[in-house]
Amino acid sequence: MSLSPDLFIAGTRRAGRGDPVHAVAPATGERIGPAFGGATAEDVADACAAAAAAFRPYRAAGLERRAAFLEAIAEEIEALGDTLIERAVLETALPPARILGERGRTVGQLRLFARVVRQGDWQEVRIDPALPDRQPAPRPDIRMGRIGLGPVAVFGASNFPLAFSVAGGDTASALAAGCPVVVKAHPGHPGTSALVAEAVDRAVARCAMPAGVFSMVAGANHAVGAALVTDERICAVGFTGSRAGGLALMALAAARPRPIPVYAEMSSINPVLVFPHALASRAEAVANAYIASLTLGGGQFCTNPGLLLLPEGPGAETFLRAVESALAAQPAATLLSPAIHAAHQAGQAALAATPGVDCIGTGAEARGPCEARPTAFVVDAARFDAIPHLSDEIFGPTGLVVRCPDAAAMAGIMERIEGQLTIALHIDAADEEAAATLLPVLEEKAGRLLVNGFGTGVEVCDAMVHGGPFPATSDGRSTSVGSYAIERFLRPVCYQDMPPALLPEMLRDRTPQQA
Numbered sequence: 001m002s003l004s005p006d007l008f009i010a011g012t013r014r015a016g017r018g019d020p021v022h023a024v025a026p027a028t029g030e031r032i033g034p035a036f037g038g039a040t041a042e043d044v045a046d047a048c049a050a051a052a053a054a055f056r057p058y059r060a061a062g063l064e065r066r067a068a069f070l071e072a073i074a075e076e077i078e079a080l081g082d083t084l085i086e087r088a089v090l091e092t093a094l095p096p097a098r099i100l101g102e103r104g105r106t107v108g109q110l111r112l113f114a115r116v117v118r119q120g121d122w123q124e125v126r127i128d129p130a131l132p133d134r135q136p137a138p139r140p141d142i143r144m145g146r147i148g149l150g151p152v153a154v155f156g157a158s159n160f161p162l163a164f165s166v167a168g169g170d171t172a173s174a175l176a177a178g179c180p181v182v183v184k185a186h187p188g189h190p191g192t193s194a195l196v197a198e199a200v201d202r203a204v205a206r207c208a209m210p211a212g213v214f215s216m217v218a219g220a221n222h223a224v225g226a227a228l229v230t231d232e233r234i235c236a237v238g239f240t241g242s243r244a245g246g247l248a249l250m251a252l253a254a255a256r257p258r259p260i261p262v263y264a265e266m267s268s269i270n271p272v273l274v275f276p277h278a279l280a281s282r283a284e285a286v287a288n289a290y291i292a293s294l295t296l297g298g299g300q301f302c303t304n305p306g307l308l309l310l311p312e313g314p315g316a317e318t319f320l321r322a323v324e325s326a327l328a329a330q331p332a333a334t335l336l337s338p339a340i341h342a343a344h345q346a347g348q349a350a351l352a353a354t355p356g357v358d359c360i361g362t363g364a365e366a367r368g369p370c371e372a373r374p375t376a377f378v379v380d381a382a383r384f385d386a387i388p389h390l391s392d393e394i395f396g397p398t399g400l401v402v403r404c405p406d407a408a409a410m411a412g413i414m415e416r417i418e419g420q421l422t423i424a425l426h427i428d429a430a431d432e433e434a435a436a437t438l439l440p441v442l443e444e445k446a447g448r449l450l451v452n453g454f455g456t457g458v459e460v461c462d463a464m465v466h467g468g469p470f471p472a473t474s475d476g477r478s479t480s481v482g483s484y485a486i487e488r489f490l491r492p493v494c495y496q497d498m499p500p501a502l503l504p505e506m507l508r509d510r511t512p513q514q515a
């Protein structure tokens, strides 16, 4: 299987003349070849022009061909075989089993959206038939359906090299909505991105789709992403990454002559609330599950439980001791890239240096170039409230436990906390009444509330919400995981008194046999 160092512009390959992207193997800290050419402003403009040209023919291709195209992408990704798995492991240091699972999720997402496309519910067809005899005025025939927004820019995420990258959830949902996609590959895994881009290109050719329906550009600096978001032909943006990055893209999109929506998933510390009865009855089990979630994937999940609220009382000391011993059994984690490692180490050091913040326990010492030592800290509620940076996301295997003297302290923290992707409650039956009093505030704070579990490991399904109020995302009305993600890239169009022959297929009257 070839590994192209070139840009993928509408079915053609082009050597990038911008700053090259070099992959680094986090496990060794060494560069791995080849050097991937970075895009120039002209390359980005060409990709966007091709996407704009592809929009109408792609939309016109019909739902069955669109669904078959998504399925073909899934098949072509599977056909990459071990080459893809090995490259992704090399570039991210994520274990092979995780990458295999992620490939399964990626192709599953594409097939899910193929089903969604065929079902057609997303078109949200509404028909108000004409009422010619209505008094005092007749009503016209009014019909509504939804179409894609137009070309979408997708930013691959560092921490999910397949499921949130070139052919991940943003790309699958945009293509399902009828939108061509221009991907900005994440510089942390350029080879993995190139392999998947080749697979998408093959699917485009196999399904005779317009070439501009997919392009992928790369770049070592922010200029490439900025050129993409500000290109007038781009109609929406999907992004998963840092808060600073998401905010920068939102500002660029809002400052355009024609502003566009940015769906950015940014930062979340996913509070875990342990209730008194659950703590008294199973402190050790909750502590073990907490550490397993905190360290999963090196703690590099946006759903990572960065904050845990612990009530004082029976079980609290047992919980802290169990956290300490569960951590002691944890190996050091090799993080995704030198930059992410440096950000984690700085965040962990800042926490350790904060007066009143104590270390509960640590995992194995870090030795390799990108290794991080899993660590949990503890602080009391009053200090947590007084020091704003304690609620910042630390991306990696670092957690903070806040001791809450009473239910009011826990409720107060949740009133003040920023928007989150998830909030998890650990409760026994006897805690349900107390949990119920908190639910209204929790619903306002998070996209997903879960009981006796942790947010890591998101199910891809119809009812999933992987979103939440700012800063978890830029738009809390949306999700980036599950079939509802298609909503982000659609727009309603209303047709009034349109002759049947001019109506789009979805809005035409059905015969009894078709209904």
Ligand SMILES: NC(=O)C1=CN([C@@H]2O[C@H](COP(=O)(O)OP(=O)(O)OC[C@H]3O[C@@H](n4cnc5c(N)ncnc54)[C@H](O)[C@@H]3O)[C@@H](O)[C@H]2O)C=CC1
Pocket: 155, 156, 157, 158, 159, 184, 185, 186, 187, 221, 222, 223, 224, 225, 226, 240, 241, 242, 243, 244, 245, 246, 248, 249, 265, 266, 267, 268, 301, 302, 339, 340, 343, 344, 393, 394, 395
């Ligand atoms: N909460 C979450 O879901 C995640 C959070 N992170 C956080 O982000 C940090 C850095 O990780 P990355 O994944 O590299 O995220 P990042 O936000 O730095 O970069 C993501 C993508 O956006 C582009 N980009 C970033 N800022 C830009 C700007 N101002 N203009 C144009 N393009 C821009 C980058 O080139 C890259 O392609 C991590 O240390 C972590 O703190 C990372 C991944 C997921």
Ligand SMILES: O=C(O)CCC(=O)C(=O)O
Pocket: 157, 159, 160, 164, 240, 265, 300, 301, 302, 303, 455, 456, 457, 458, 466
């Ligand atoms: O846990 C998941 O599946 C979603 C994770 C995610 O969106 C992220 O870590 O960026």
